[in-house]
Amino acid sequence: MNRAEPHPRRIRVRELPLWMSLRDILLTLVAWAIIAYFLREALYLVYDYLRRPYFQLVNAQVPDWQGMWQALQKFVIFAVCLVLWLAFWALYSRKRLRAGSMKPQPKPLSLKEEADSISLPEEQLTRCKSSVITTVFFDAQQRIADLRVSGSK
Amino acid sequence: MAWKDITAWVPAFCFGYPFVMAWYWMAGGVLHGWIRERHEPAHVDPPKLDSYPPVSILVPCHNEAEHAEEVLTTLAAIAYPNFEIIAINDGSRDNTGEILDRLTERIRQLRVVHLASNQGKSVAMNCGAMVSRHEIIVATDGDSLVDRHAVTWFVRRFLCDGTLGALTGNPRIRNRSSVLSKLQVGEYSAIVGLIKRAQTVFGWVFTISGVICAFRKRALRDAGWWSPKTLTDDVQVTWNLQLAGWSVAYEPHALCWILMPETLRGLWHQRLRWSEGGTQTAILATPYMLHRRYWRCWLIWGNYMLSILWSYAMLLGIALWFLLWIPPAVHLVHSTGYPTFSLLPEWWGVVLIVTYLTQAAISLMLDSRYEGSSLKVLFWQAWYPVFFWMLQACTAAVGLPKAIMRIYKPRGTWVSPDRGVV
Numbered sequence: 001m002n003r004a005e006p007h008p009r010r011i012r013v014r015e016l017p018l019w020m021s022l023r024d025i026l027l028t029l030v031a032w033a034i035i036a037y038f039l040r041e042a043l044y045l046v047y048d049y050l051r052r053p054y055f056q057l058v059n060a061q062v063p064d065w066q067g068m069w070q071a072l073q074k075f076v077i078f079a080v081c082l083v084l085w086l087a088f089w090a091l092y093s094r095k096r097l098r099a100g101s102m103k104p105q106p107k108p109l110s111l112k113e114e115a116d117s118i119s120l121p122e123e124q125l126t127r128c129k130s131s132v133i134t135t136v137f138f139d140a141q142q143r144i145a146d147l148r149v150s151g152s153k
Numbered sequence: 154m155a156w157k158d159i160t161a162w163v164p165a166f167c168f169g170y171p172f173v174m175a176w177y178w179m180a181g182g183v184l185h186g187w188i189r190e191r192h193e194p195a196h197v198d199p200p201k202l203d204s205y206p207p208v209s210i211l212v213p214c215h216n217e218a219e220h221a222e223e224v225l226t227t228l229a230a231i232a233y234p235n236f237e238i239i240a241i242n243d244g245s246r247d248n249t250g251e252i253l254d255r256l257t258e259r260i261r262q263l264r265v266v267h268l269a270s271n272q273g274k275s276v277a278m279n280c281g282a283m284v285s286r287h288e289i290i291v292a293t294d295g296d297s298l299v300d301r302h303a304v305t306w307f308v309r310r311f312l313c314d315g316t317l318g319a320l321t322g323n324p325r326i327r328n329r330s331s332v333l334s335k336l337q338v339g340e341y342s343a344i345v346g347l348i349k350r351a352q353t354v355f356g357w358v359f360t361i362s363g364v365i366c367a368f369r370k371r372a373l374r375d376a377g378w379w380s381p382k383t384l385t386d387d388v389q390v391t392w393n394l395q396l397a398g399w400s401v402a403y404e405p406h407a408l409c410w411i412l413m414p415e416t417l418r419g420l421w422h423q424r425l426r427w428s429e430g431g432t433q434t435a436i437l438a439t440p441y442m443l444h445r446r447y448w449r450c451w452l453i454w455g456n457y458m459l460s461i462l463w464s465y466a467m468l469l470g471i472a473l474w475f476l477l478w479i480p481p482a483v484h485l486v487h488s489t490g491y492p493t494f495s496l497l498p499e500w501w502g503v504v505l506i507v508t509y510l511t512q513a514a515i516s517l518m519l520d521s522r523y524e525g526s527s528l529k530v531l532f533w534q535a536w537y538p539v540f541f542w543m544l545q546a547c548t549a550a551v552g553l554p555k556a557i558m559r560i561y562k563p564r565g566t567w568v569s570p571d572r573g574v575v
Contacts, residue, residue, distance in 0.1 A: 016330055024332040031535035035510075038503045072504070075169045079176040086177060090184040090354045097188045097354065099313040102203055106315055108288035109371040117374045118283060128284045132257050135267040136280050142272065142381070151257070 120144075156490060163466055164492045168501040170463045171542075174456070175508045178344075179515050181351020185403070186519045188354075196406040196523055199305040202312065207235040208304055209285035213277040214240055214295035218247040222256065224295060229260045233304040238263045240295075241281045244271030249295075274363070275379035275386040282373060291367045293409060298327070299365065300408035307367040310404050318372030318399025319391065321349060321358065322365030322407035325524055331415045335533040340541060342520040343513040343534070349403040350519075357449040358401040359457065360431070363387030365409030372399040383437075384559060385430025392438050395450065408523060424544055428552030431457065433559055464549035467542075470494035496539070506538045513537070 036043065041063075048060035090097070115122045124147060128134050132151030139145040194200060210228060214221055221240070228238050240263060242250045253265045266280050282290060291307060293299050307320050323346065326338045345362070352358045363386060373379075376393035383389040391401055414420040435457045441447045442454060474493035476482040486493065498506055513534045521528055 020331075024335075028332065028533055028535055031539075035503075035506055035535060038498050039507070071500075074165075075172050078169070079173045082173060082177045083180040086180050086351065086354060087184060089356065090188055093354070093356060094188050096314060096316075097185070098192070100192075100200075102312050103315045105312065106369065106371055109374055113374065114283075114370070118279075118378070120283070125283070129286050131264070131284070133254060133265045133267070134280075134284050135269060137269045138272060142276070 160490045160492055163470065164494075164501075167463065167466050167470065167492075167494065168505065170459060171505055172508055175505075175512050178347040178351050179512050181354050182347040182516055182519055184354050185350035190405060190519070190522065193406065196300070196302060196306070196408060199302045199309060199406065202305065202309055204312075205234050205305075206289060206308060206312075207237070207287040208233065208289045208291055208308060209281075209287040210236055210238045210291045210293065210299075210304070211278060211281035211285065212238060212240045212293055212295055213243055213274050213281065214245065214249050214253070215243045215271065215274075215277075216245045216247045216249060217295035218245070218249045218252055220296040221249055221252045224293075224298060225253075225256055225260055225263060227298045228293075229262055230301065231299060231304055232301040233308070236262060236304065237286060239266060239281045239285055240264075241266045241268065241277040243268045243274070243277040273381055273386075275381040275383065275389075278379045278386060279381075282370065282378065285370070288370050289367060290370055290373070292363065292365075294364045294411070296412050297324070297364050298410040300410070303365065303407035303409060304367075306404055306406040310402065311367070311369065314400075314402075316400050317402060318369055318376070318394040318397070319361055319401045320367045320404045320407070321361035321391075321401065322367070322409055323403075323405045323520075323523060324362050324364050324409050324411045326413050327410040328412050328415060332533060332536065333417070333420060334413055334415050335530060336537055336541065337413050339513055339517065339530045339534045339537060342516040342530075343509070343537075344516075346405070346520055347512065347516045350405070352453065353403040355449065355452070356400065357395060357453050358391055358403065359453050360385070360388040360391045361401060362409075364411050365407060367404075367407075368394075369399075372397070375399065383430060384426060384433055384556075388431050388434040389437075392434055392450070396438070396441060396447065405520075405523060420544070421548070424548040425552055425555075428545075428548040429556045429559065432461065432549075432552050432556035436556060461549050461553055464546040467494060467546050468550050471496065509538045510534065 041060075045057070045060045045063065048057050049055060051058075111122055111125060115125045118125075127149050128147060130152050131149035133149070135148045136144055137146040137148075212224065212228070217224070225238060225240060238260065240253045240256075242253055242265065250265075250267055253263075253267075257263050257265055264284065266277075266284055268277060268280060272280075278292065281292075289308060289311060291299075291304055303322055307322070310320055311317055324341060326334055326341060328334050329338060349358065366387065368390075372394055373390070375397040376390060376399070377397075378390075379386045380389045380393070395401055414423050435454055438450065438454055442451050470492055471494050473486045473489065473491055474495055476486045477493060495502075510531075513531060514528075517528050517531055
């Protein structure tokens with residue numbers, strides 16, 4: 001195997017008309033502007049806190065932290081509980097998740113087991129597995145009616 | 154509970170459900186990244202295996218004349234020493250069959266199955282599995298390019314965990330012409346990737362990605378193979394495998410380059426099919442919720458049902474908000490007492506948007522291991538919170554009644570999806 005050979009990643013970009021590309025960019029900038037507008041007070045608060053005099057609010061109003069916490073409290077607590085629950089499972093199953101060494105494998109499905117599970121004679125299944133081209137025909141009930149095989153590899 | 158109490162709960166639910174779940178997915182992604190991915194080598198340099206068991210790669214094709222040759226030639230060049238490719242021509246109306254037959258002369262690993270009439274992906278997969286010779290089966294689609302090392306990563310994971318019945322890979326979008334496809338690149342990381350990571354940590358996966366996945370044949374037998382009655386074969390087989398006692402996990406190193414819809418119409422049809430299929434599977438799995446041994450499944454099932462409920466609650470609220478613009482309907486809206494939701498973000502909308510953007514940034518950072526430029530996609534994600542959430546809500550709302558009706562239909566066939574313009 002040649003590990004250095006690049007994988008067949010092919011991201012193709014269609015030749016879009018310029019106006020469509022500009023439209024997409026413009027609309028996305030508008031969306032960001034709307035987000036920024038609704039975040040304007042929070043953004044100004046951060047700006048005011050970080051400018052001189054550093055780490056002090058000069059013009060911005062101190063937000064109603066208490067009111068915000070009241071509004072979000074139950075959702076935050078619920079989210080934290082779920083995150084802790086997931087962290088517990090991550091801790092519990094970390095060996096399985098991290099597994100990097102070979103483990104005993106289940107027995108492969110035998111031809112007989114496979115043939116039984118799909119209600120097909122073993123000989124017919126063997127023929128299908130050794131052919132290059134198989135054609136499957138179905139009956140009116142959409143069950144396999146006939147199998148035709150050709151060639152072998 | 155009085156109507157007044159119910160309407161008081163609706164806004165809390167509409168905000169709380171996506172808010173809480175977003176933090177849950179983020180935590181799951183970070184935990185998976187920390188425990189599983191941090192120590193792993195780059196995806197282009199998989200560790201050397203003690204053995205390379207033979208693998209059968211199934212490629213179902215329906216009207217894939219345009220892509221078949223490229224897909225199969227790429228597959229034939231993967232960096233794995235021992236494999237066969239089985240292309241299943243599911244009653245194509247174009248010349249896919251002739252192309253596949255011709256390729257058997259050029260690609261020595263290739264074998265072909267022709268279904269005399271179109272039977273749907275599940276039957277195609279079952280026929281492919283039937284003729285396959287090997288215990289490990291990798292499945293991909295007829296228009297997707299599997300990464301050179303994806304099979305090695307899958308096999309390694311199976312060899313390291315004998316309880317694994319199936320693995321789901323990491324689909325990456327390769328057509329990125331329009332803003333729709335760029336949004337989906339972010340979505341595959343921020344939503345699909347994070348959810349799969351969190352579900353793997355928890356130990357129950359809602360669905361594998363049918364476009365790149367791998368199975369043990371014994372596990373498939375225990376799960377009853379692919380069910381022809383379902384619309385989304387991948388969701389159904391994932392649930393059946395886990396209900397049969399096998400585990401399913403996410404392997405982010407197993408990459409596959411896929412085509413996604415680039416038109417609204419194509420996207421709508423795709424998402425509606427996913428929603429319908431997911432809902433159908435969730436409904437069919439309902440009887441298992443009564444068994445205590447399936448408690449993990451209950452949590453995933455409950456989350457899915459909550460997401461449908463959320464969709465209806467949001468859509469009803471937005472529909473009533475629109476009615477407020479029609480003066481005669483104002484009284485009607487107020488008399489329902491049901492809260493309305495503006496399409497413009499209020500404070501809770503802004504909190505959700507910031508939460509989503511945080512989620513997108515975290516997931517794109519996790520995925521930058523596999524695709525270096527993925528952080529650039531963050532620019533396009535400004536649309537996602539409004540556009541895609543509305544799309545998901547609409548498809549979920551339409552998908553539920555369709556799924557209920559479909560349970561009584563015998564079998565679904567397929568049509569070629571929109572793959573963008575490439």
